[in-house]
Structure formats: structure tokens, C-alpha cells
Amino acid sequence: MTDDRKLRVSKIRNGTVIDHIAGGQALNVLAILGIDGTSGESVSVAMNMPSDRLGKKDIVKVEGRELSQNEVDVLSLIAPAASINIVRDYEVVEKHRVERPEVVVGVLECPNHNCITTEDEPVESRFAVVDDGVRCEYCDTIIRNDLPAHILAD
Amino acid sequence: MRHDHIISAKQLTRADIEEVLDHAADIAEDPGAYADRHADTLLGMLFFEPSTRTKMSFTTAMKRLGGDIVDMGSVESSSVKKGESLADTVRVVEGYADALVLRHPMEGSSKMASEFVDVPLVNAGDGAGQHPTQTLLDLYTIRENAGFDDLTIGIMGDLKYGRTVHSLAHALTNVDAHQHFISPESLKLPRSVRYDLHQEGADVREHTELDDILPELDVLYVTRIQRERFPDESEYREVAGQYQIDGETLDVAKDDLTVMHPLPRVDEIAHEVDDTDHAKYFQQAHNGVPVRMALLDLLLGGESER
Numbered sequence: 001m002t003d004d005r006k007l008r009v010s011k012i013r014n015g016t017v018i019d020h021i022a023g024g025q026a027l028n029v030l031a032i033l034g035i036d037g038t039s040g041e042s043v044s045v046a047m048n049m050p051s052d053r054l055g056k057k058d059i060v061k062v063e064g065r066e067l068s069q070n071e072v073d074v075l076s077l078i079a080p081a082a083s084i085n086i087v088r089d090y091e092v093v094e095k096h097r098v099e100r101p102e103v104v105v106g107v108l109e110c111p112n113h114n115c116i117t118t119e120d121e122p123v124e125s126r127f128a129v130v131d132d133g134v135r136c137e138y139c140d141t142i143i144r145n146d147l148p149a150h151i152l153a154d
Numbered sequence: 155m156r157h158d159h160i161i162s163a164k165q166l167t168r169a170d171i172e173e174v175l176d177h178a179a180d181i182a183e184d185p186g187a188y189a190d191r192h193a194d195t196l197l198g199m200l201f202f203e204p205s206t207r208t209k210m211s212f213t214t215a216m217k218r219l220g221g222d223i224v225d226m227g228s229v230e231s232s233s234v235k236k237g238e239s240l241a242d243t244v245r246v247v248e249g250y251a252d253a254l255v256l257r258h259p260m261e262g263s264s265k266m267a268s269e270f271v272d273v274p275l276v277n278a279g280d281g282a283g284q285h286p287t288q289t290l291l292d293l294y295t296i297r298e299n300a301g302f303d304d305l306t307i308g309i310m311g312d313l314k315y316g317r318t319v320h321s322l323a324h325a326l327t328n329v330d331a332h333q334h335f336i337s338p339e340s341l342k343l344p345r346s347v348r349y350d351l352h353q354e355g356a357d358v359r360e361h362t363e364l365d366d367i368l369p370e371l372d373v374l375y376v377t378r379i380q381r382e383r384f385p386d387e388s389e390y391r392e393v394a395g396q397y398q399i400d401g402e403t404l405d406v407a408k409d410d411l412t413v414m415h416p417l418p419r420v421d422e423i424a425h426e427v428d429d430t431d432h433a434k435y436f437q438q439a440h441n442g443v444p445v446r447m448a449l450l451d452l453l454l455g456g457e458s459e460r
């Protein structure tokens with residue numbers, strides 16, 4: 001391996017480093033970000049790394065992409081301890097912990113096919129964040145597991 | 155009332171509930187005093203699925219307040235058939251009417267519709283979601299017959315799909331009722347309702363047999379177990395039979411037990427019960443008019459007399 005390639009794995013030039021993801025959740029984080037490798041982004045994933053805080057943690061580094069607040073909001077639901085580092089020109093310019101939002105808007109699709117938000121109406125989905133999941137503010141359906149499966153396609 | 159729209163029983167505080175019920179009681183006592191209260195007021199009726207009773211009840215309420223209705227008519231003959239969105243439909247009808255009543259087959263439809271209009275909107279049933287005016291008339295009937303103090307109520311039948319049950323359960327939490335839910339295992343309260351009741355600290359117990367709890371009840375609220383919920387007829391027969399009440403069933407009940415049903419009934423309550431002092435389901439249906447008059451009056455800016 002050349003030095004250049006080592007560098008690419010350990011440091012990114014511009015983009016986002018998501019650290020302190022609970023061990024084993026990295027692939028779900030990628031799903032939330034809509035990253036499946038087809039759009040050409042350069043992504044590194046480290047799974048089940050030793051961590052003082054979490055026992056085991058995952059790390060995801062995405063080159064050339066800064067996360068939107070919506071993405072961070074949903075991320076917080078499966079990776080509540082995550083920290084987000086925005087990198088520009090190899091420097092961490094912003095560092096923040098995710099915070100569980102009170103609502104997530106326009107990000108998840110309601111699994112209730114009889115919910116008005118799944119129709120062709122000029123309304124965005126709205127989910128309130130509850131103790132153990134999220135809840136549709138229109139039809140009350142609760143999603144506990146499998147959040148990434150309900151992320152709306154762009 | 156500080157609400158612009160009536161979407162869910164969950165939004166109603168105990169004070170809201172009592173304001174509507176007190177006002178309904180005043181109206182029921184002297185309906186003539188309210189006959190010109192809302193002359194020139196037009197109520198827009200948007201019924202996207204048939205519901206003769208609820209529609210008649212709202213129509214009667216508006217006319218008894220001196221107003222009138224404008225009716226979208228059946229979905230078959232309207233622009234909805236041509237693919238117009240609900241959001242567009244309500245924005246158009248808002249221009250004709252002073253308030254809107256919406257019945258729609260999809261959950262969350264009233265909440266969404268209310269976000270597009272400035273006139274008051276009342277949810278008259280959204281799919282398996284909410285039916286808050288039914289809840290208010292149920293509460294009115296309960297208060298009239300059994301009071302709210304230290305109330306023990308049994309709610310029996312299809313608790314899974316019955317939206318009237320879900321709304322009522324939320325509201326009963328506000329009056330600190332002891333709630334007993336009686337149903338077949340397959341038709342228990344849905345998770346989201348149990349979640350709310352738990353969050354609100356409600357006193358709730360679940361049963362599969364009515365006998366276990368009947369002697370303690372002040373009110374028994376019966377709902378229909380719907381045949382179409384069962385994959386085969388024999389399974390339905392077996393379950394439904396267990397949840398029918400007749401004169402003999404009620405032998406062990408308190409003398410002043412109030413039996414309620416949102417109607418229509420099929421065979422959950424034998425006709426012989428109709429002639430007993432327990433039967434309050436027709437009174438319950440009639441209460442829909444003063445309760446809806448009270449609600450419309452408050453939403454349209456009327457003042458409660460108390």
C-alpha cells in the first residue's frame with residue numbers, strides 16, 4: 001500500500017467523519033445517508049473498533065459531502081452517541097454531537113399505507129420522536145425498529 | 155374553547171370536554187333559545203365515504219342553530235373522482251362555507267386538511283384514526299348517566315380497529331376513569347393506543363371474558379365485531395358469540411349499569427335489553443345533536459353561558 005492510499009483511509013480532505021456510532025450500526029448509517037456505493041463517493045467504514053465510551057464503535061468517513069440537518073436528525077435516532085466532524089481541507093472545522101430532535105420532517109415514509117401522507121397530497125411526512133422510536137403525527141403509527149427501511153427516496 | 159379545529163380527542167383537555175358538555179346540556183334544556191344563533195352560517199359537508207348518521211346529525215345540529223349546509227355530494231359525482239387532491243378540495247370549499255366537517259377514509263386526513271384552511275374544521279372520522287365528536291357525545295351520555303367521579307367503565311368488542319374506542323380511551327384518561335378493555339386476543343387495543351394510555355398513566359386492564367369484570371362496571375360500552383376482520387366465517391362465529399349480551403348476561407351487573415353502543419349494532423346486544431333501564435344507546439345517538447350544536451357554536455365563536 002502506498003502512503004497516498006493509507007492517507008485516504010485515515011484522513012479525508014473535505015467531507016464528514018461520523019464517529020462514535022454504536023458497534024454494528026455503520027451500514028444503517030450509510031443507508032440513512034443513501035450511500036450504496038453507486039454514486040461514486042469515496043467512503044471508508046471501520047466497524048467494531050475498541051472504544052472507551054461505547055465498548056465497540058463504528059466510524060464512517062464520507063469524502064466530499066457535508067450532512068444536512070435532516071440527515072443528522074435521523075442519524076441521531078439510530079446513533080444517539082455519534083459525533084459529527086465536518087472536515088475542510090483536512091481540518092476539522094466543526095464538531096458536534098447529534099441531538100435527538102423532537103420531530104423529523106420529510107425524511108421517513110409512513111409505513112401505514114392508509115396514511116394521508118402516503119398519498120399524492122402537498123404534505124411532508126412528520127414524525128414525532130418518542131422514547132423508543134418515532135411516531136407519525138398524522139396517523140399515530142409508531143416505527144420502532146428498522147428506521148433505515150422507511151427513509152424516503154430522494 | 156381555544157381550538158381552531160377539532161381533529162382528535164387527544165387534543166381535548168378535561169376543561170375543553172366539560173365546556174362542550176356543559177354547553178350541550180344548556181342547549182338540550184332549551185333548544186329554542188339557540189334557534190337563530192347562527193342564521194346565515196353555512197357548514198361545508200365533505201363526506202368522502204358514506205356515513206348517513208353522522209352526516210344527518212351534523213346537518214340537524216347546524217339547522218337547529220339556524221344555519222344551513224352546503225354538501226359536496228357523493229365522491230362519485232365530484233371533482234375528487236377526477237383526481238383532485240384533498241388539500242385542493244378543502245381550499246375550494248373553504249370559500250363557500252364558514253366551517254367544514256370532513257369524513258375521509260384515510261388516517262390523518264383531517265389533520266392535513268386543517269393545515270390548508272382558516273375556517274374551523276371538524277374531523278367526522280378519518281379511516282381507523284379518530285372520531286372526536288363521537289367521543290364527546292359518548293362522554294355526554296356517560297356523564298349524564300354515571301357521572302365522571304370514580305367511574306369504572308368496560309369497553310368491549312373490536313378494540314383494534316374501532317376508532318370510537320381509541321378516542322374514547324384517550325378522553326377517559328382525562329377524567330381518571332378506571333378502564334377495562336374486553337376483547338378477543340386478536341382484537342386487542344393497538345400498540346399505539348396502549349402506548350399513549352401508558353404514557354398518560356391511565357388505569358387500564360385488559361380481559362378476554364366479560365364475566366371477570368361485569369359486576370364492577372358502572373358503564374359497559376359495546377362495539378361491533380366486524381365479520382370482515384376474520385379470514386373465515388366459523389372463526390368469526392366463535393369469537394362474536396362470546397361477546398353478545400342479553401338479559402341473562404346482565405343479571406350479575408349493577409342495577410344502574412349503563413349500556414352504550416355507538417350503533418349500528420348487529421347482534422352484540424339482544425333486543426330484550428332495549429326495554430331495560432340499562433339501555434342508553436338510542437339516547438346516546440340522540441345526544442349527538444346537542445353535543446354537535448354545542449361544539450359548532452363554540453367553534454363559530456359562541457360564548458358558553460357558564
Ligand SMILES: [Zn+2]
Pocket residue numbers: 110111112115116117136137138139140141262
Ligand atoms: Zn402516518
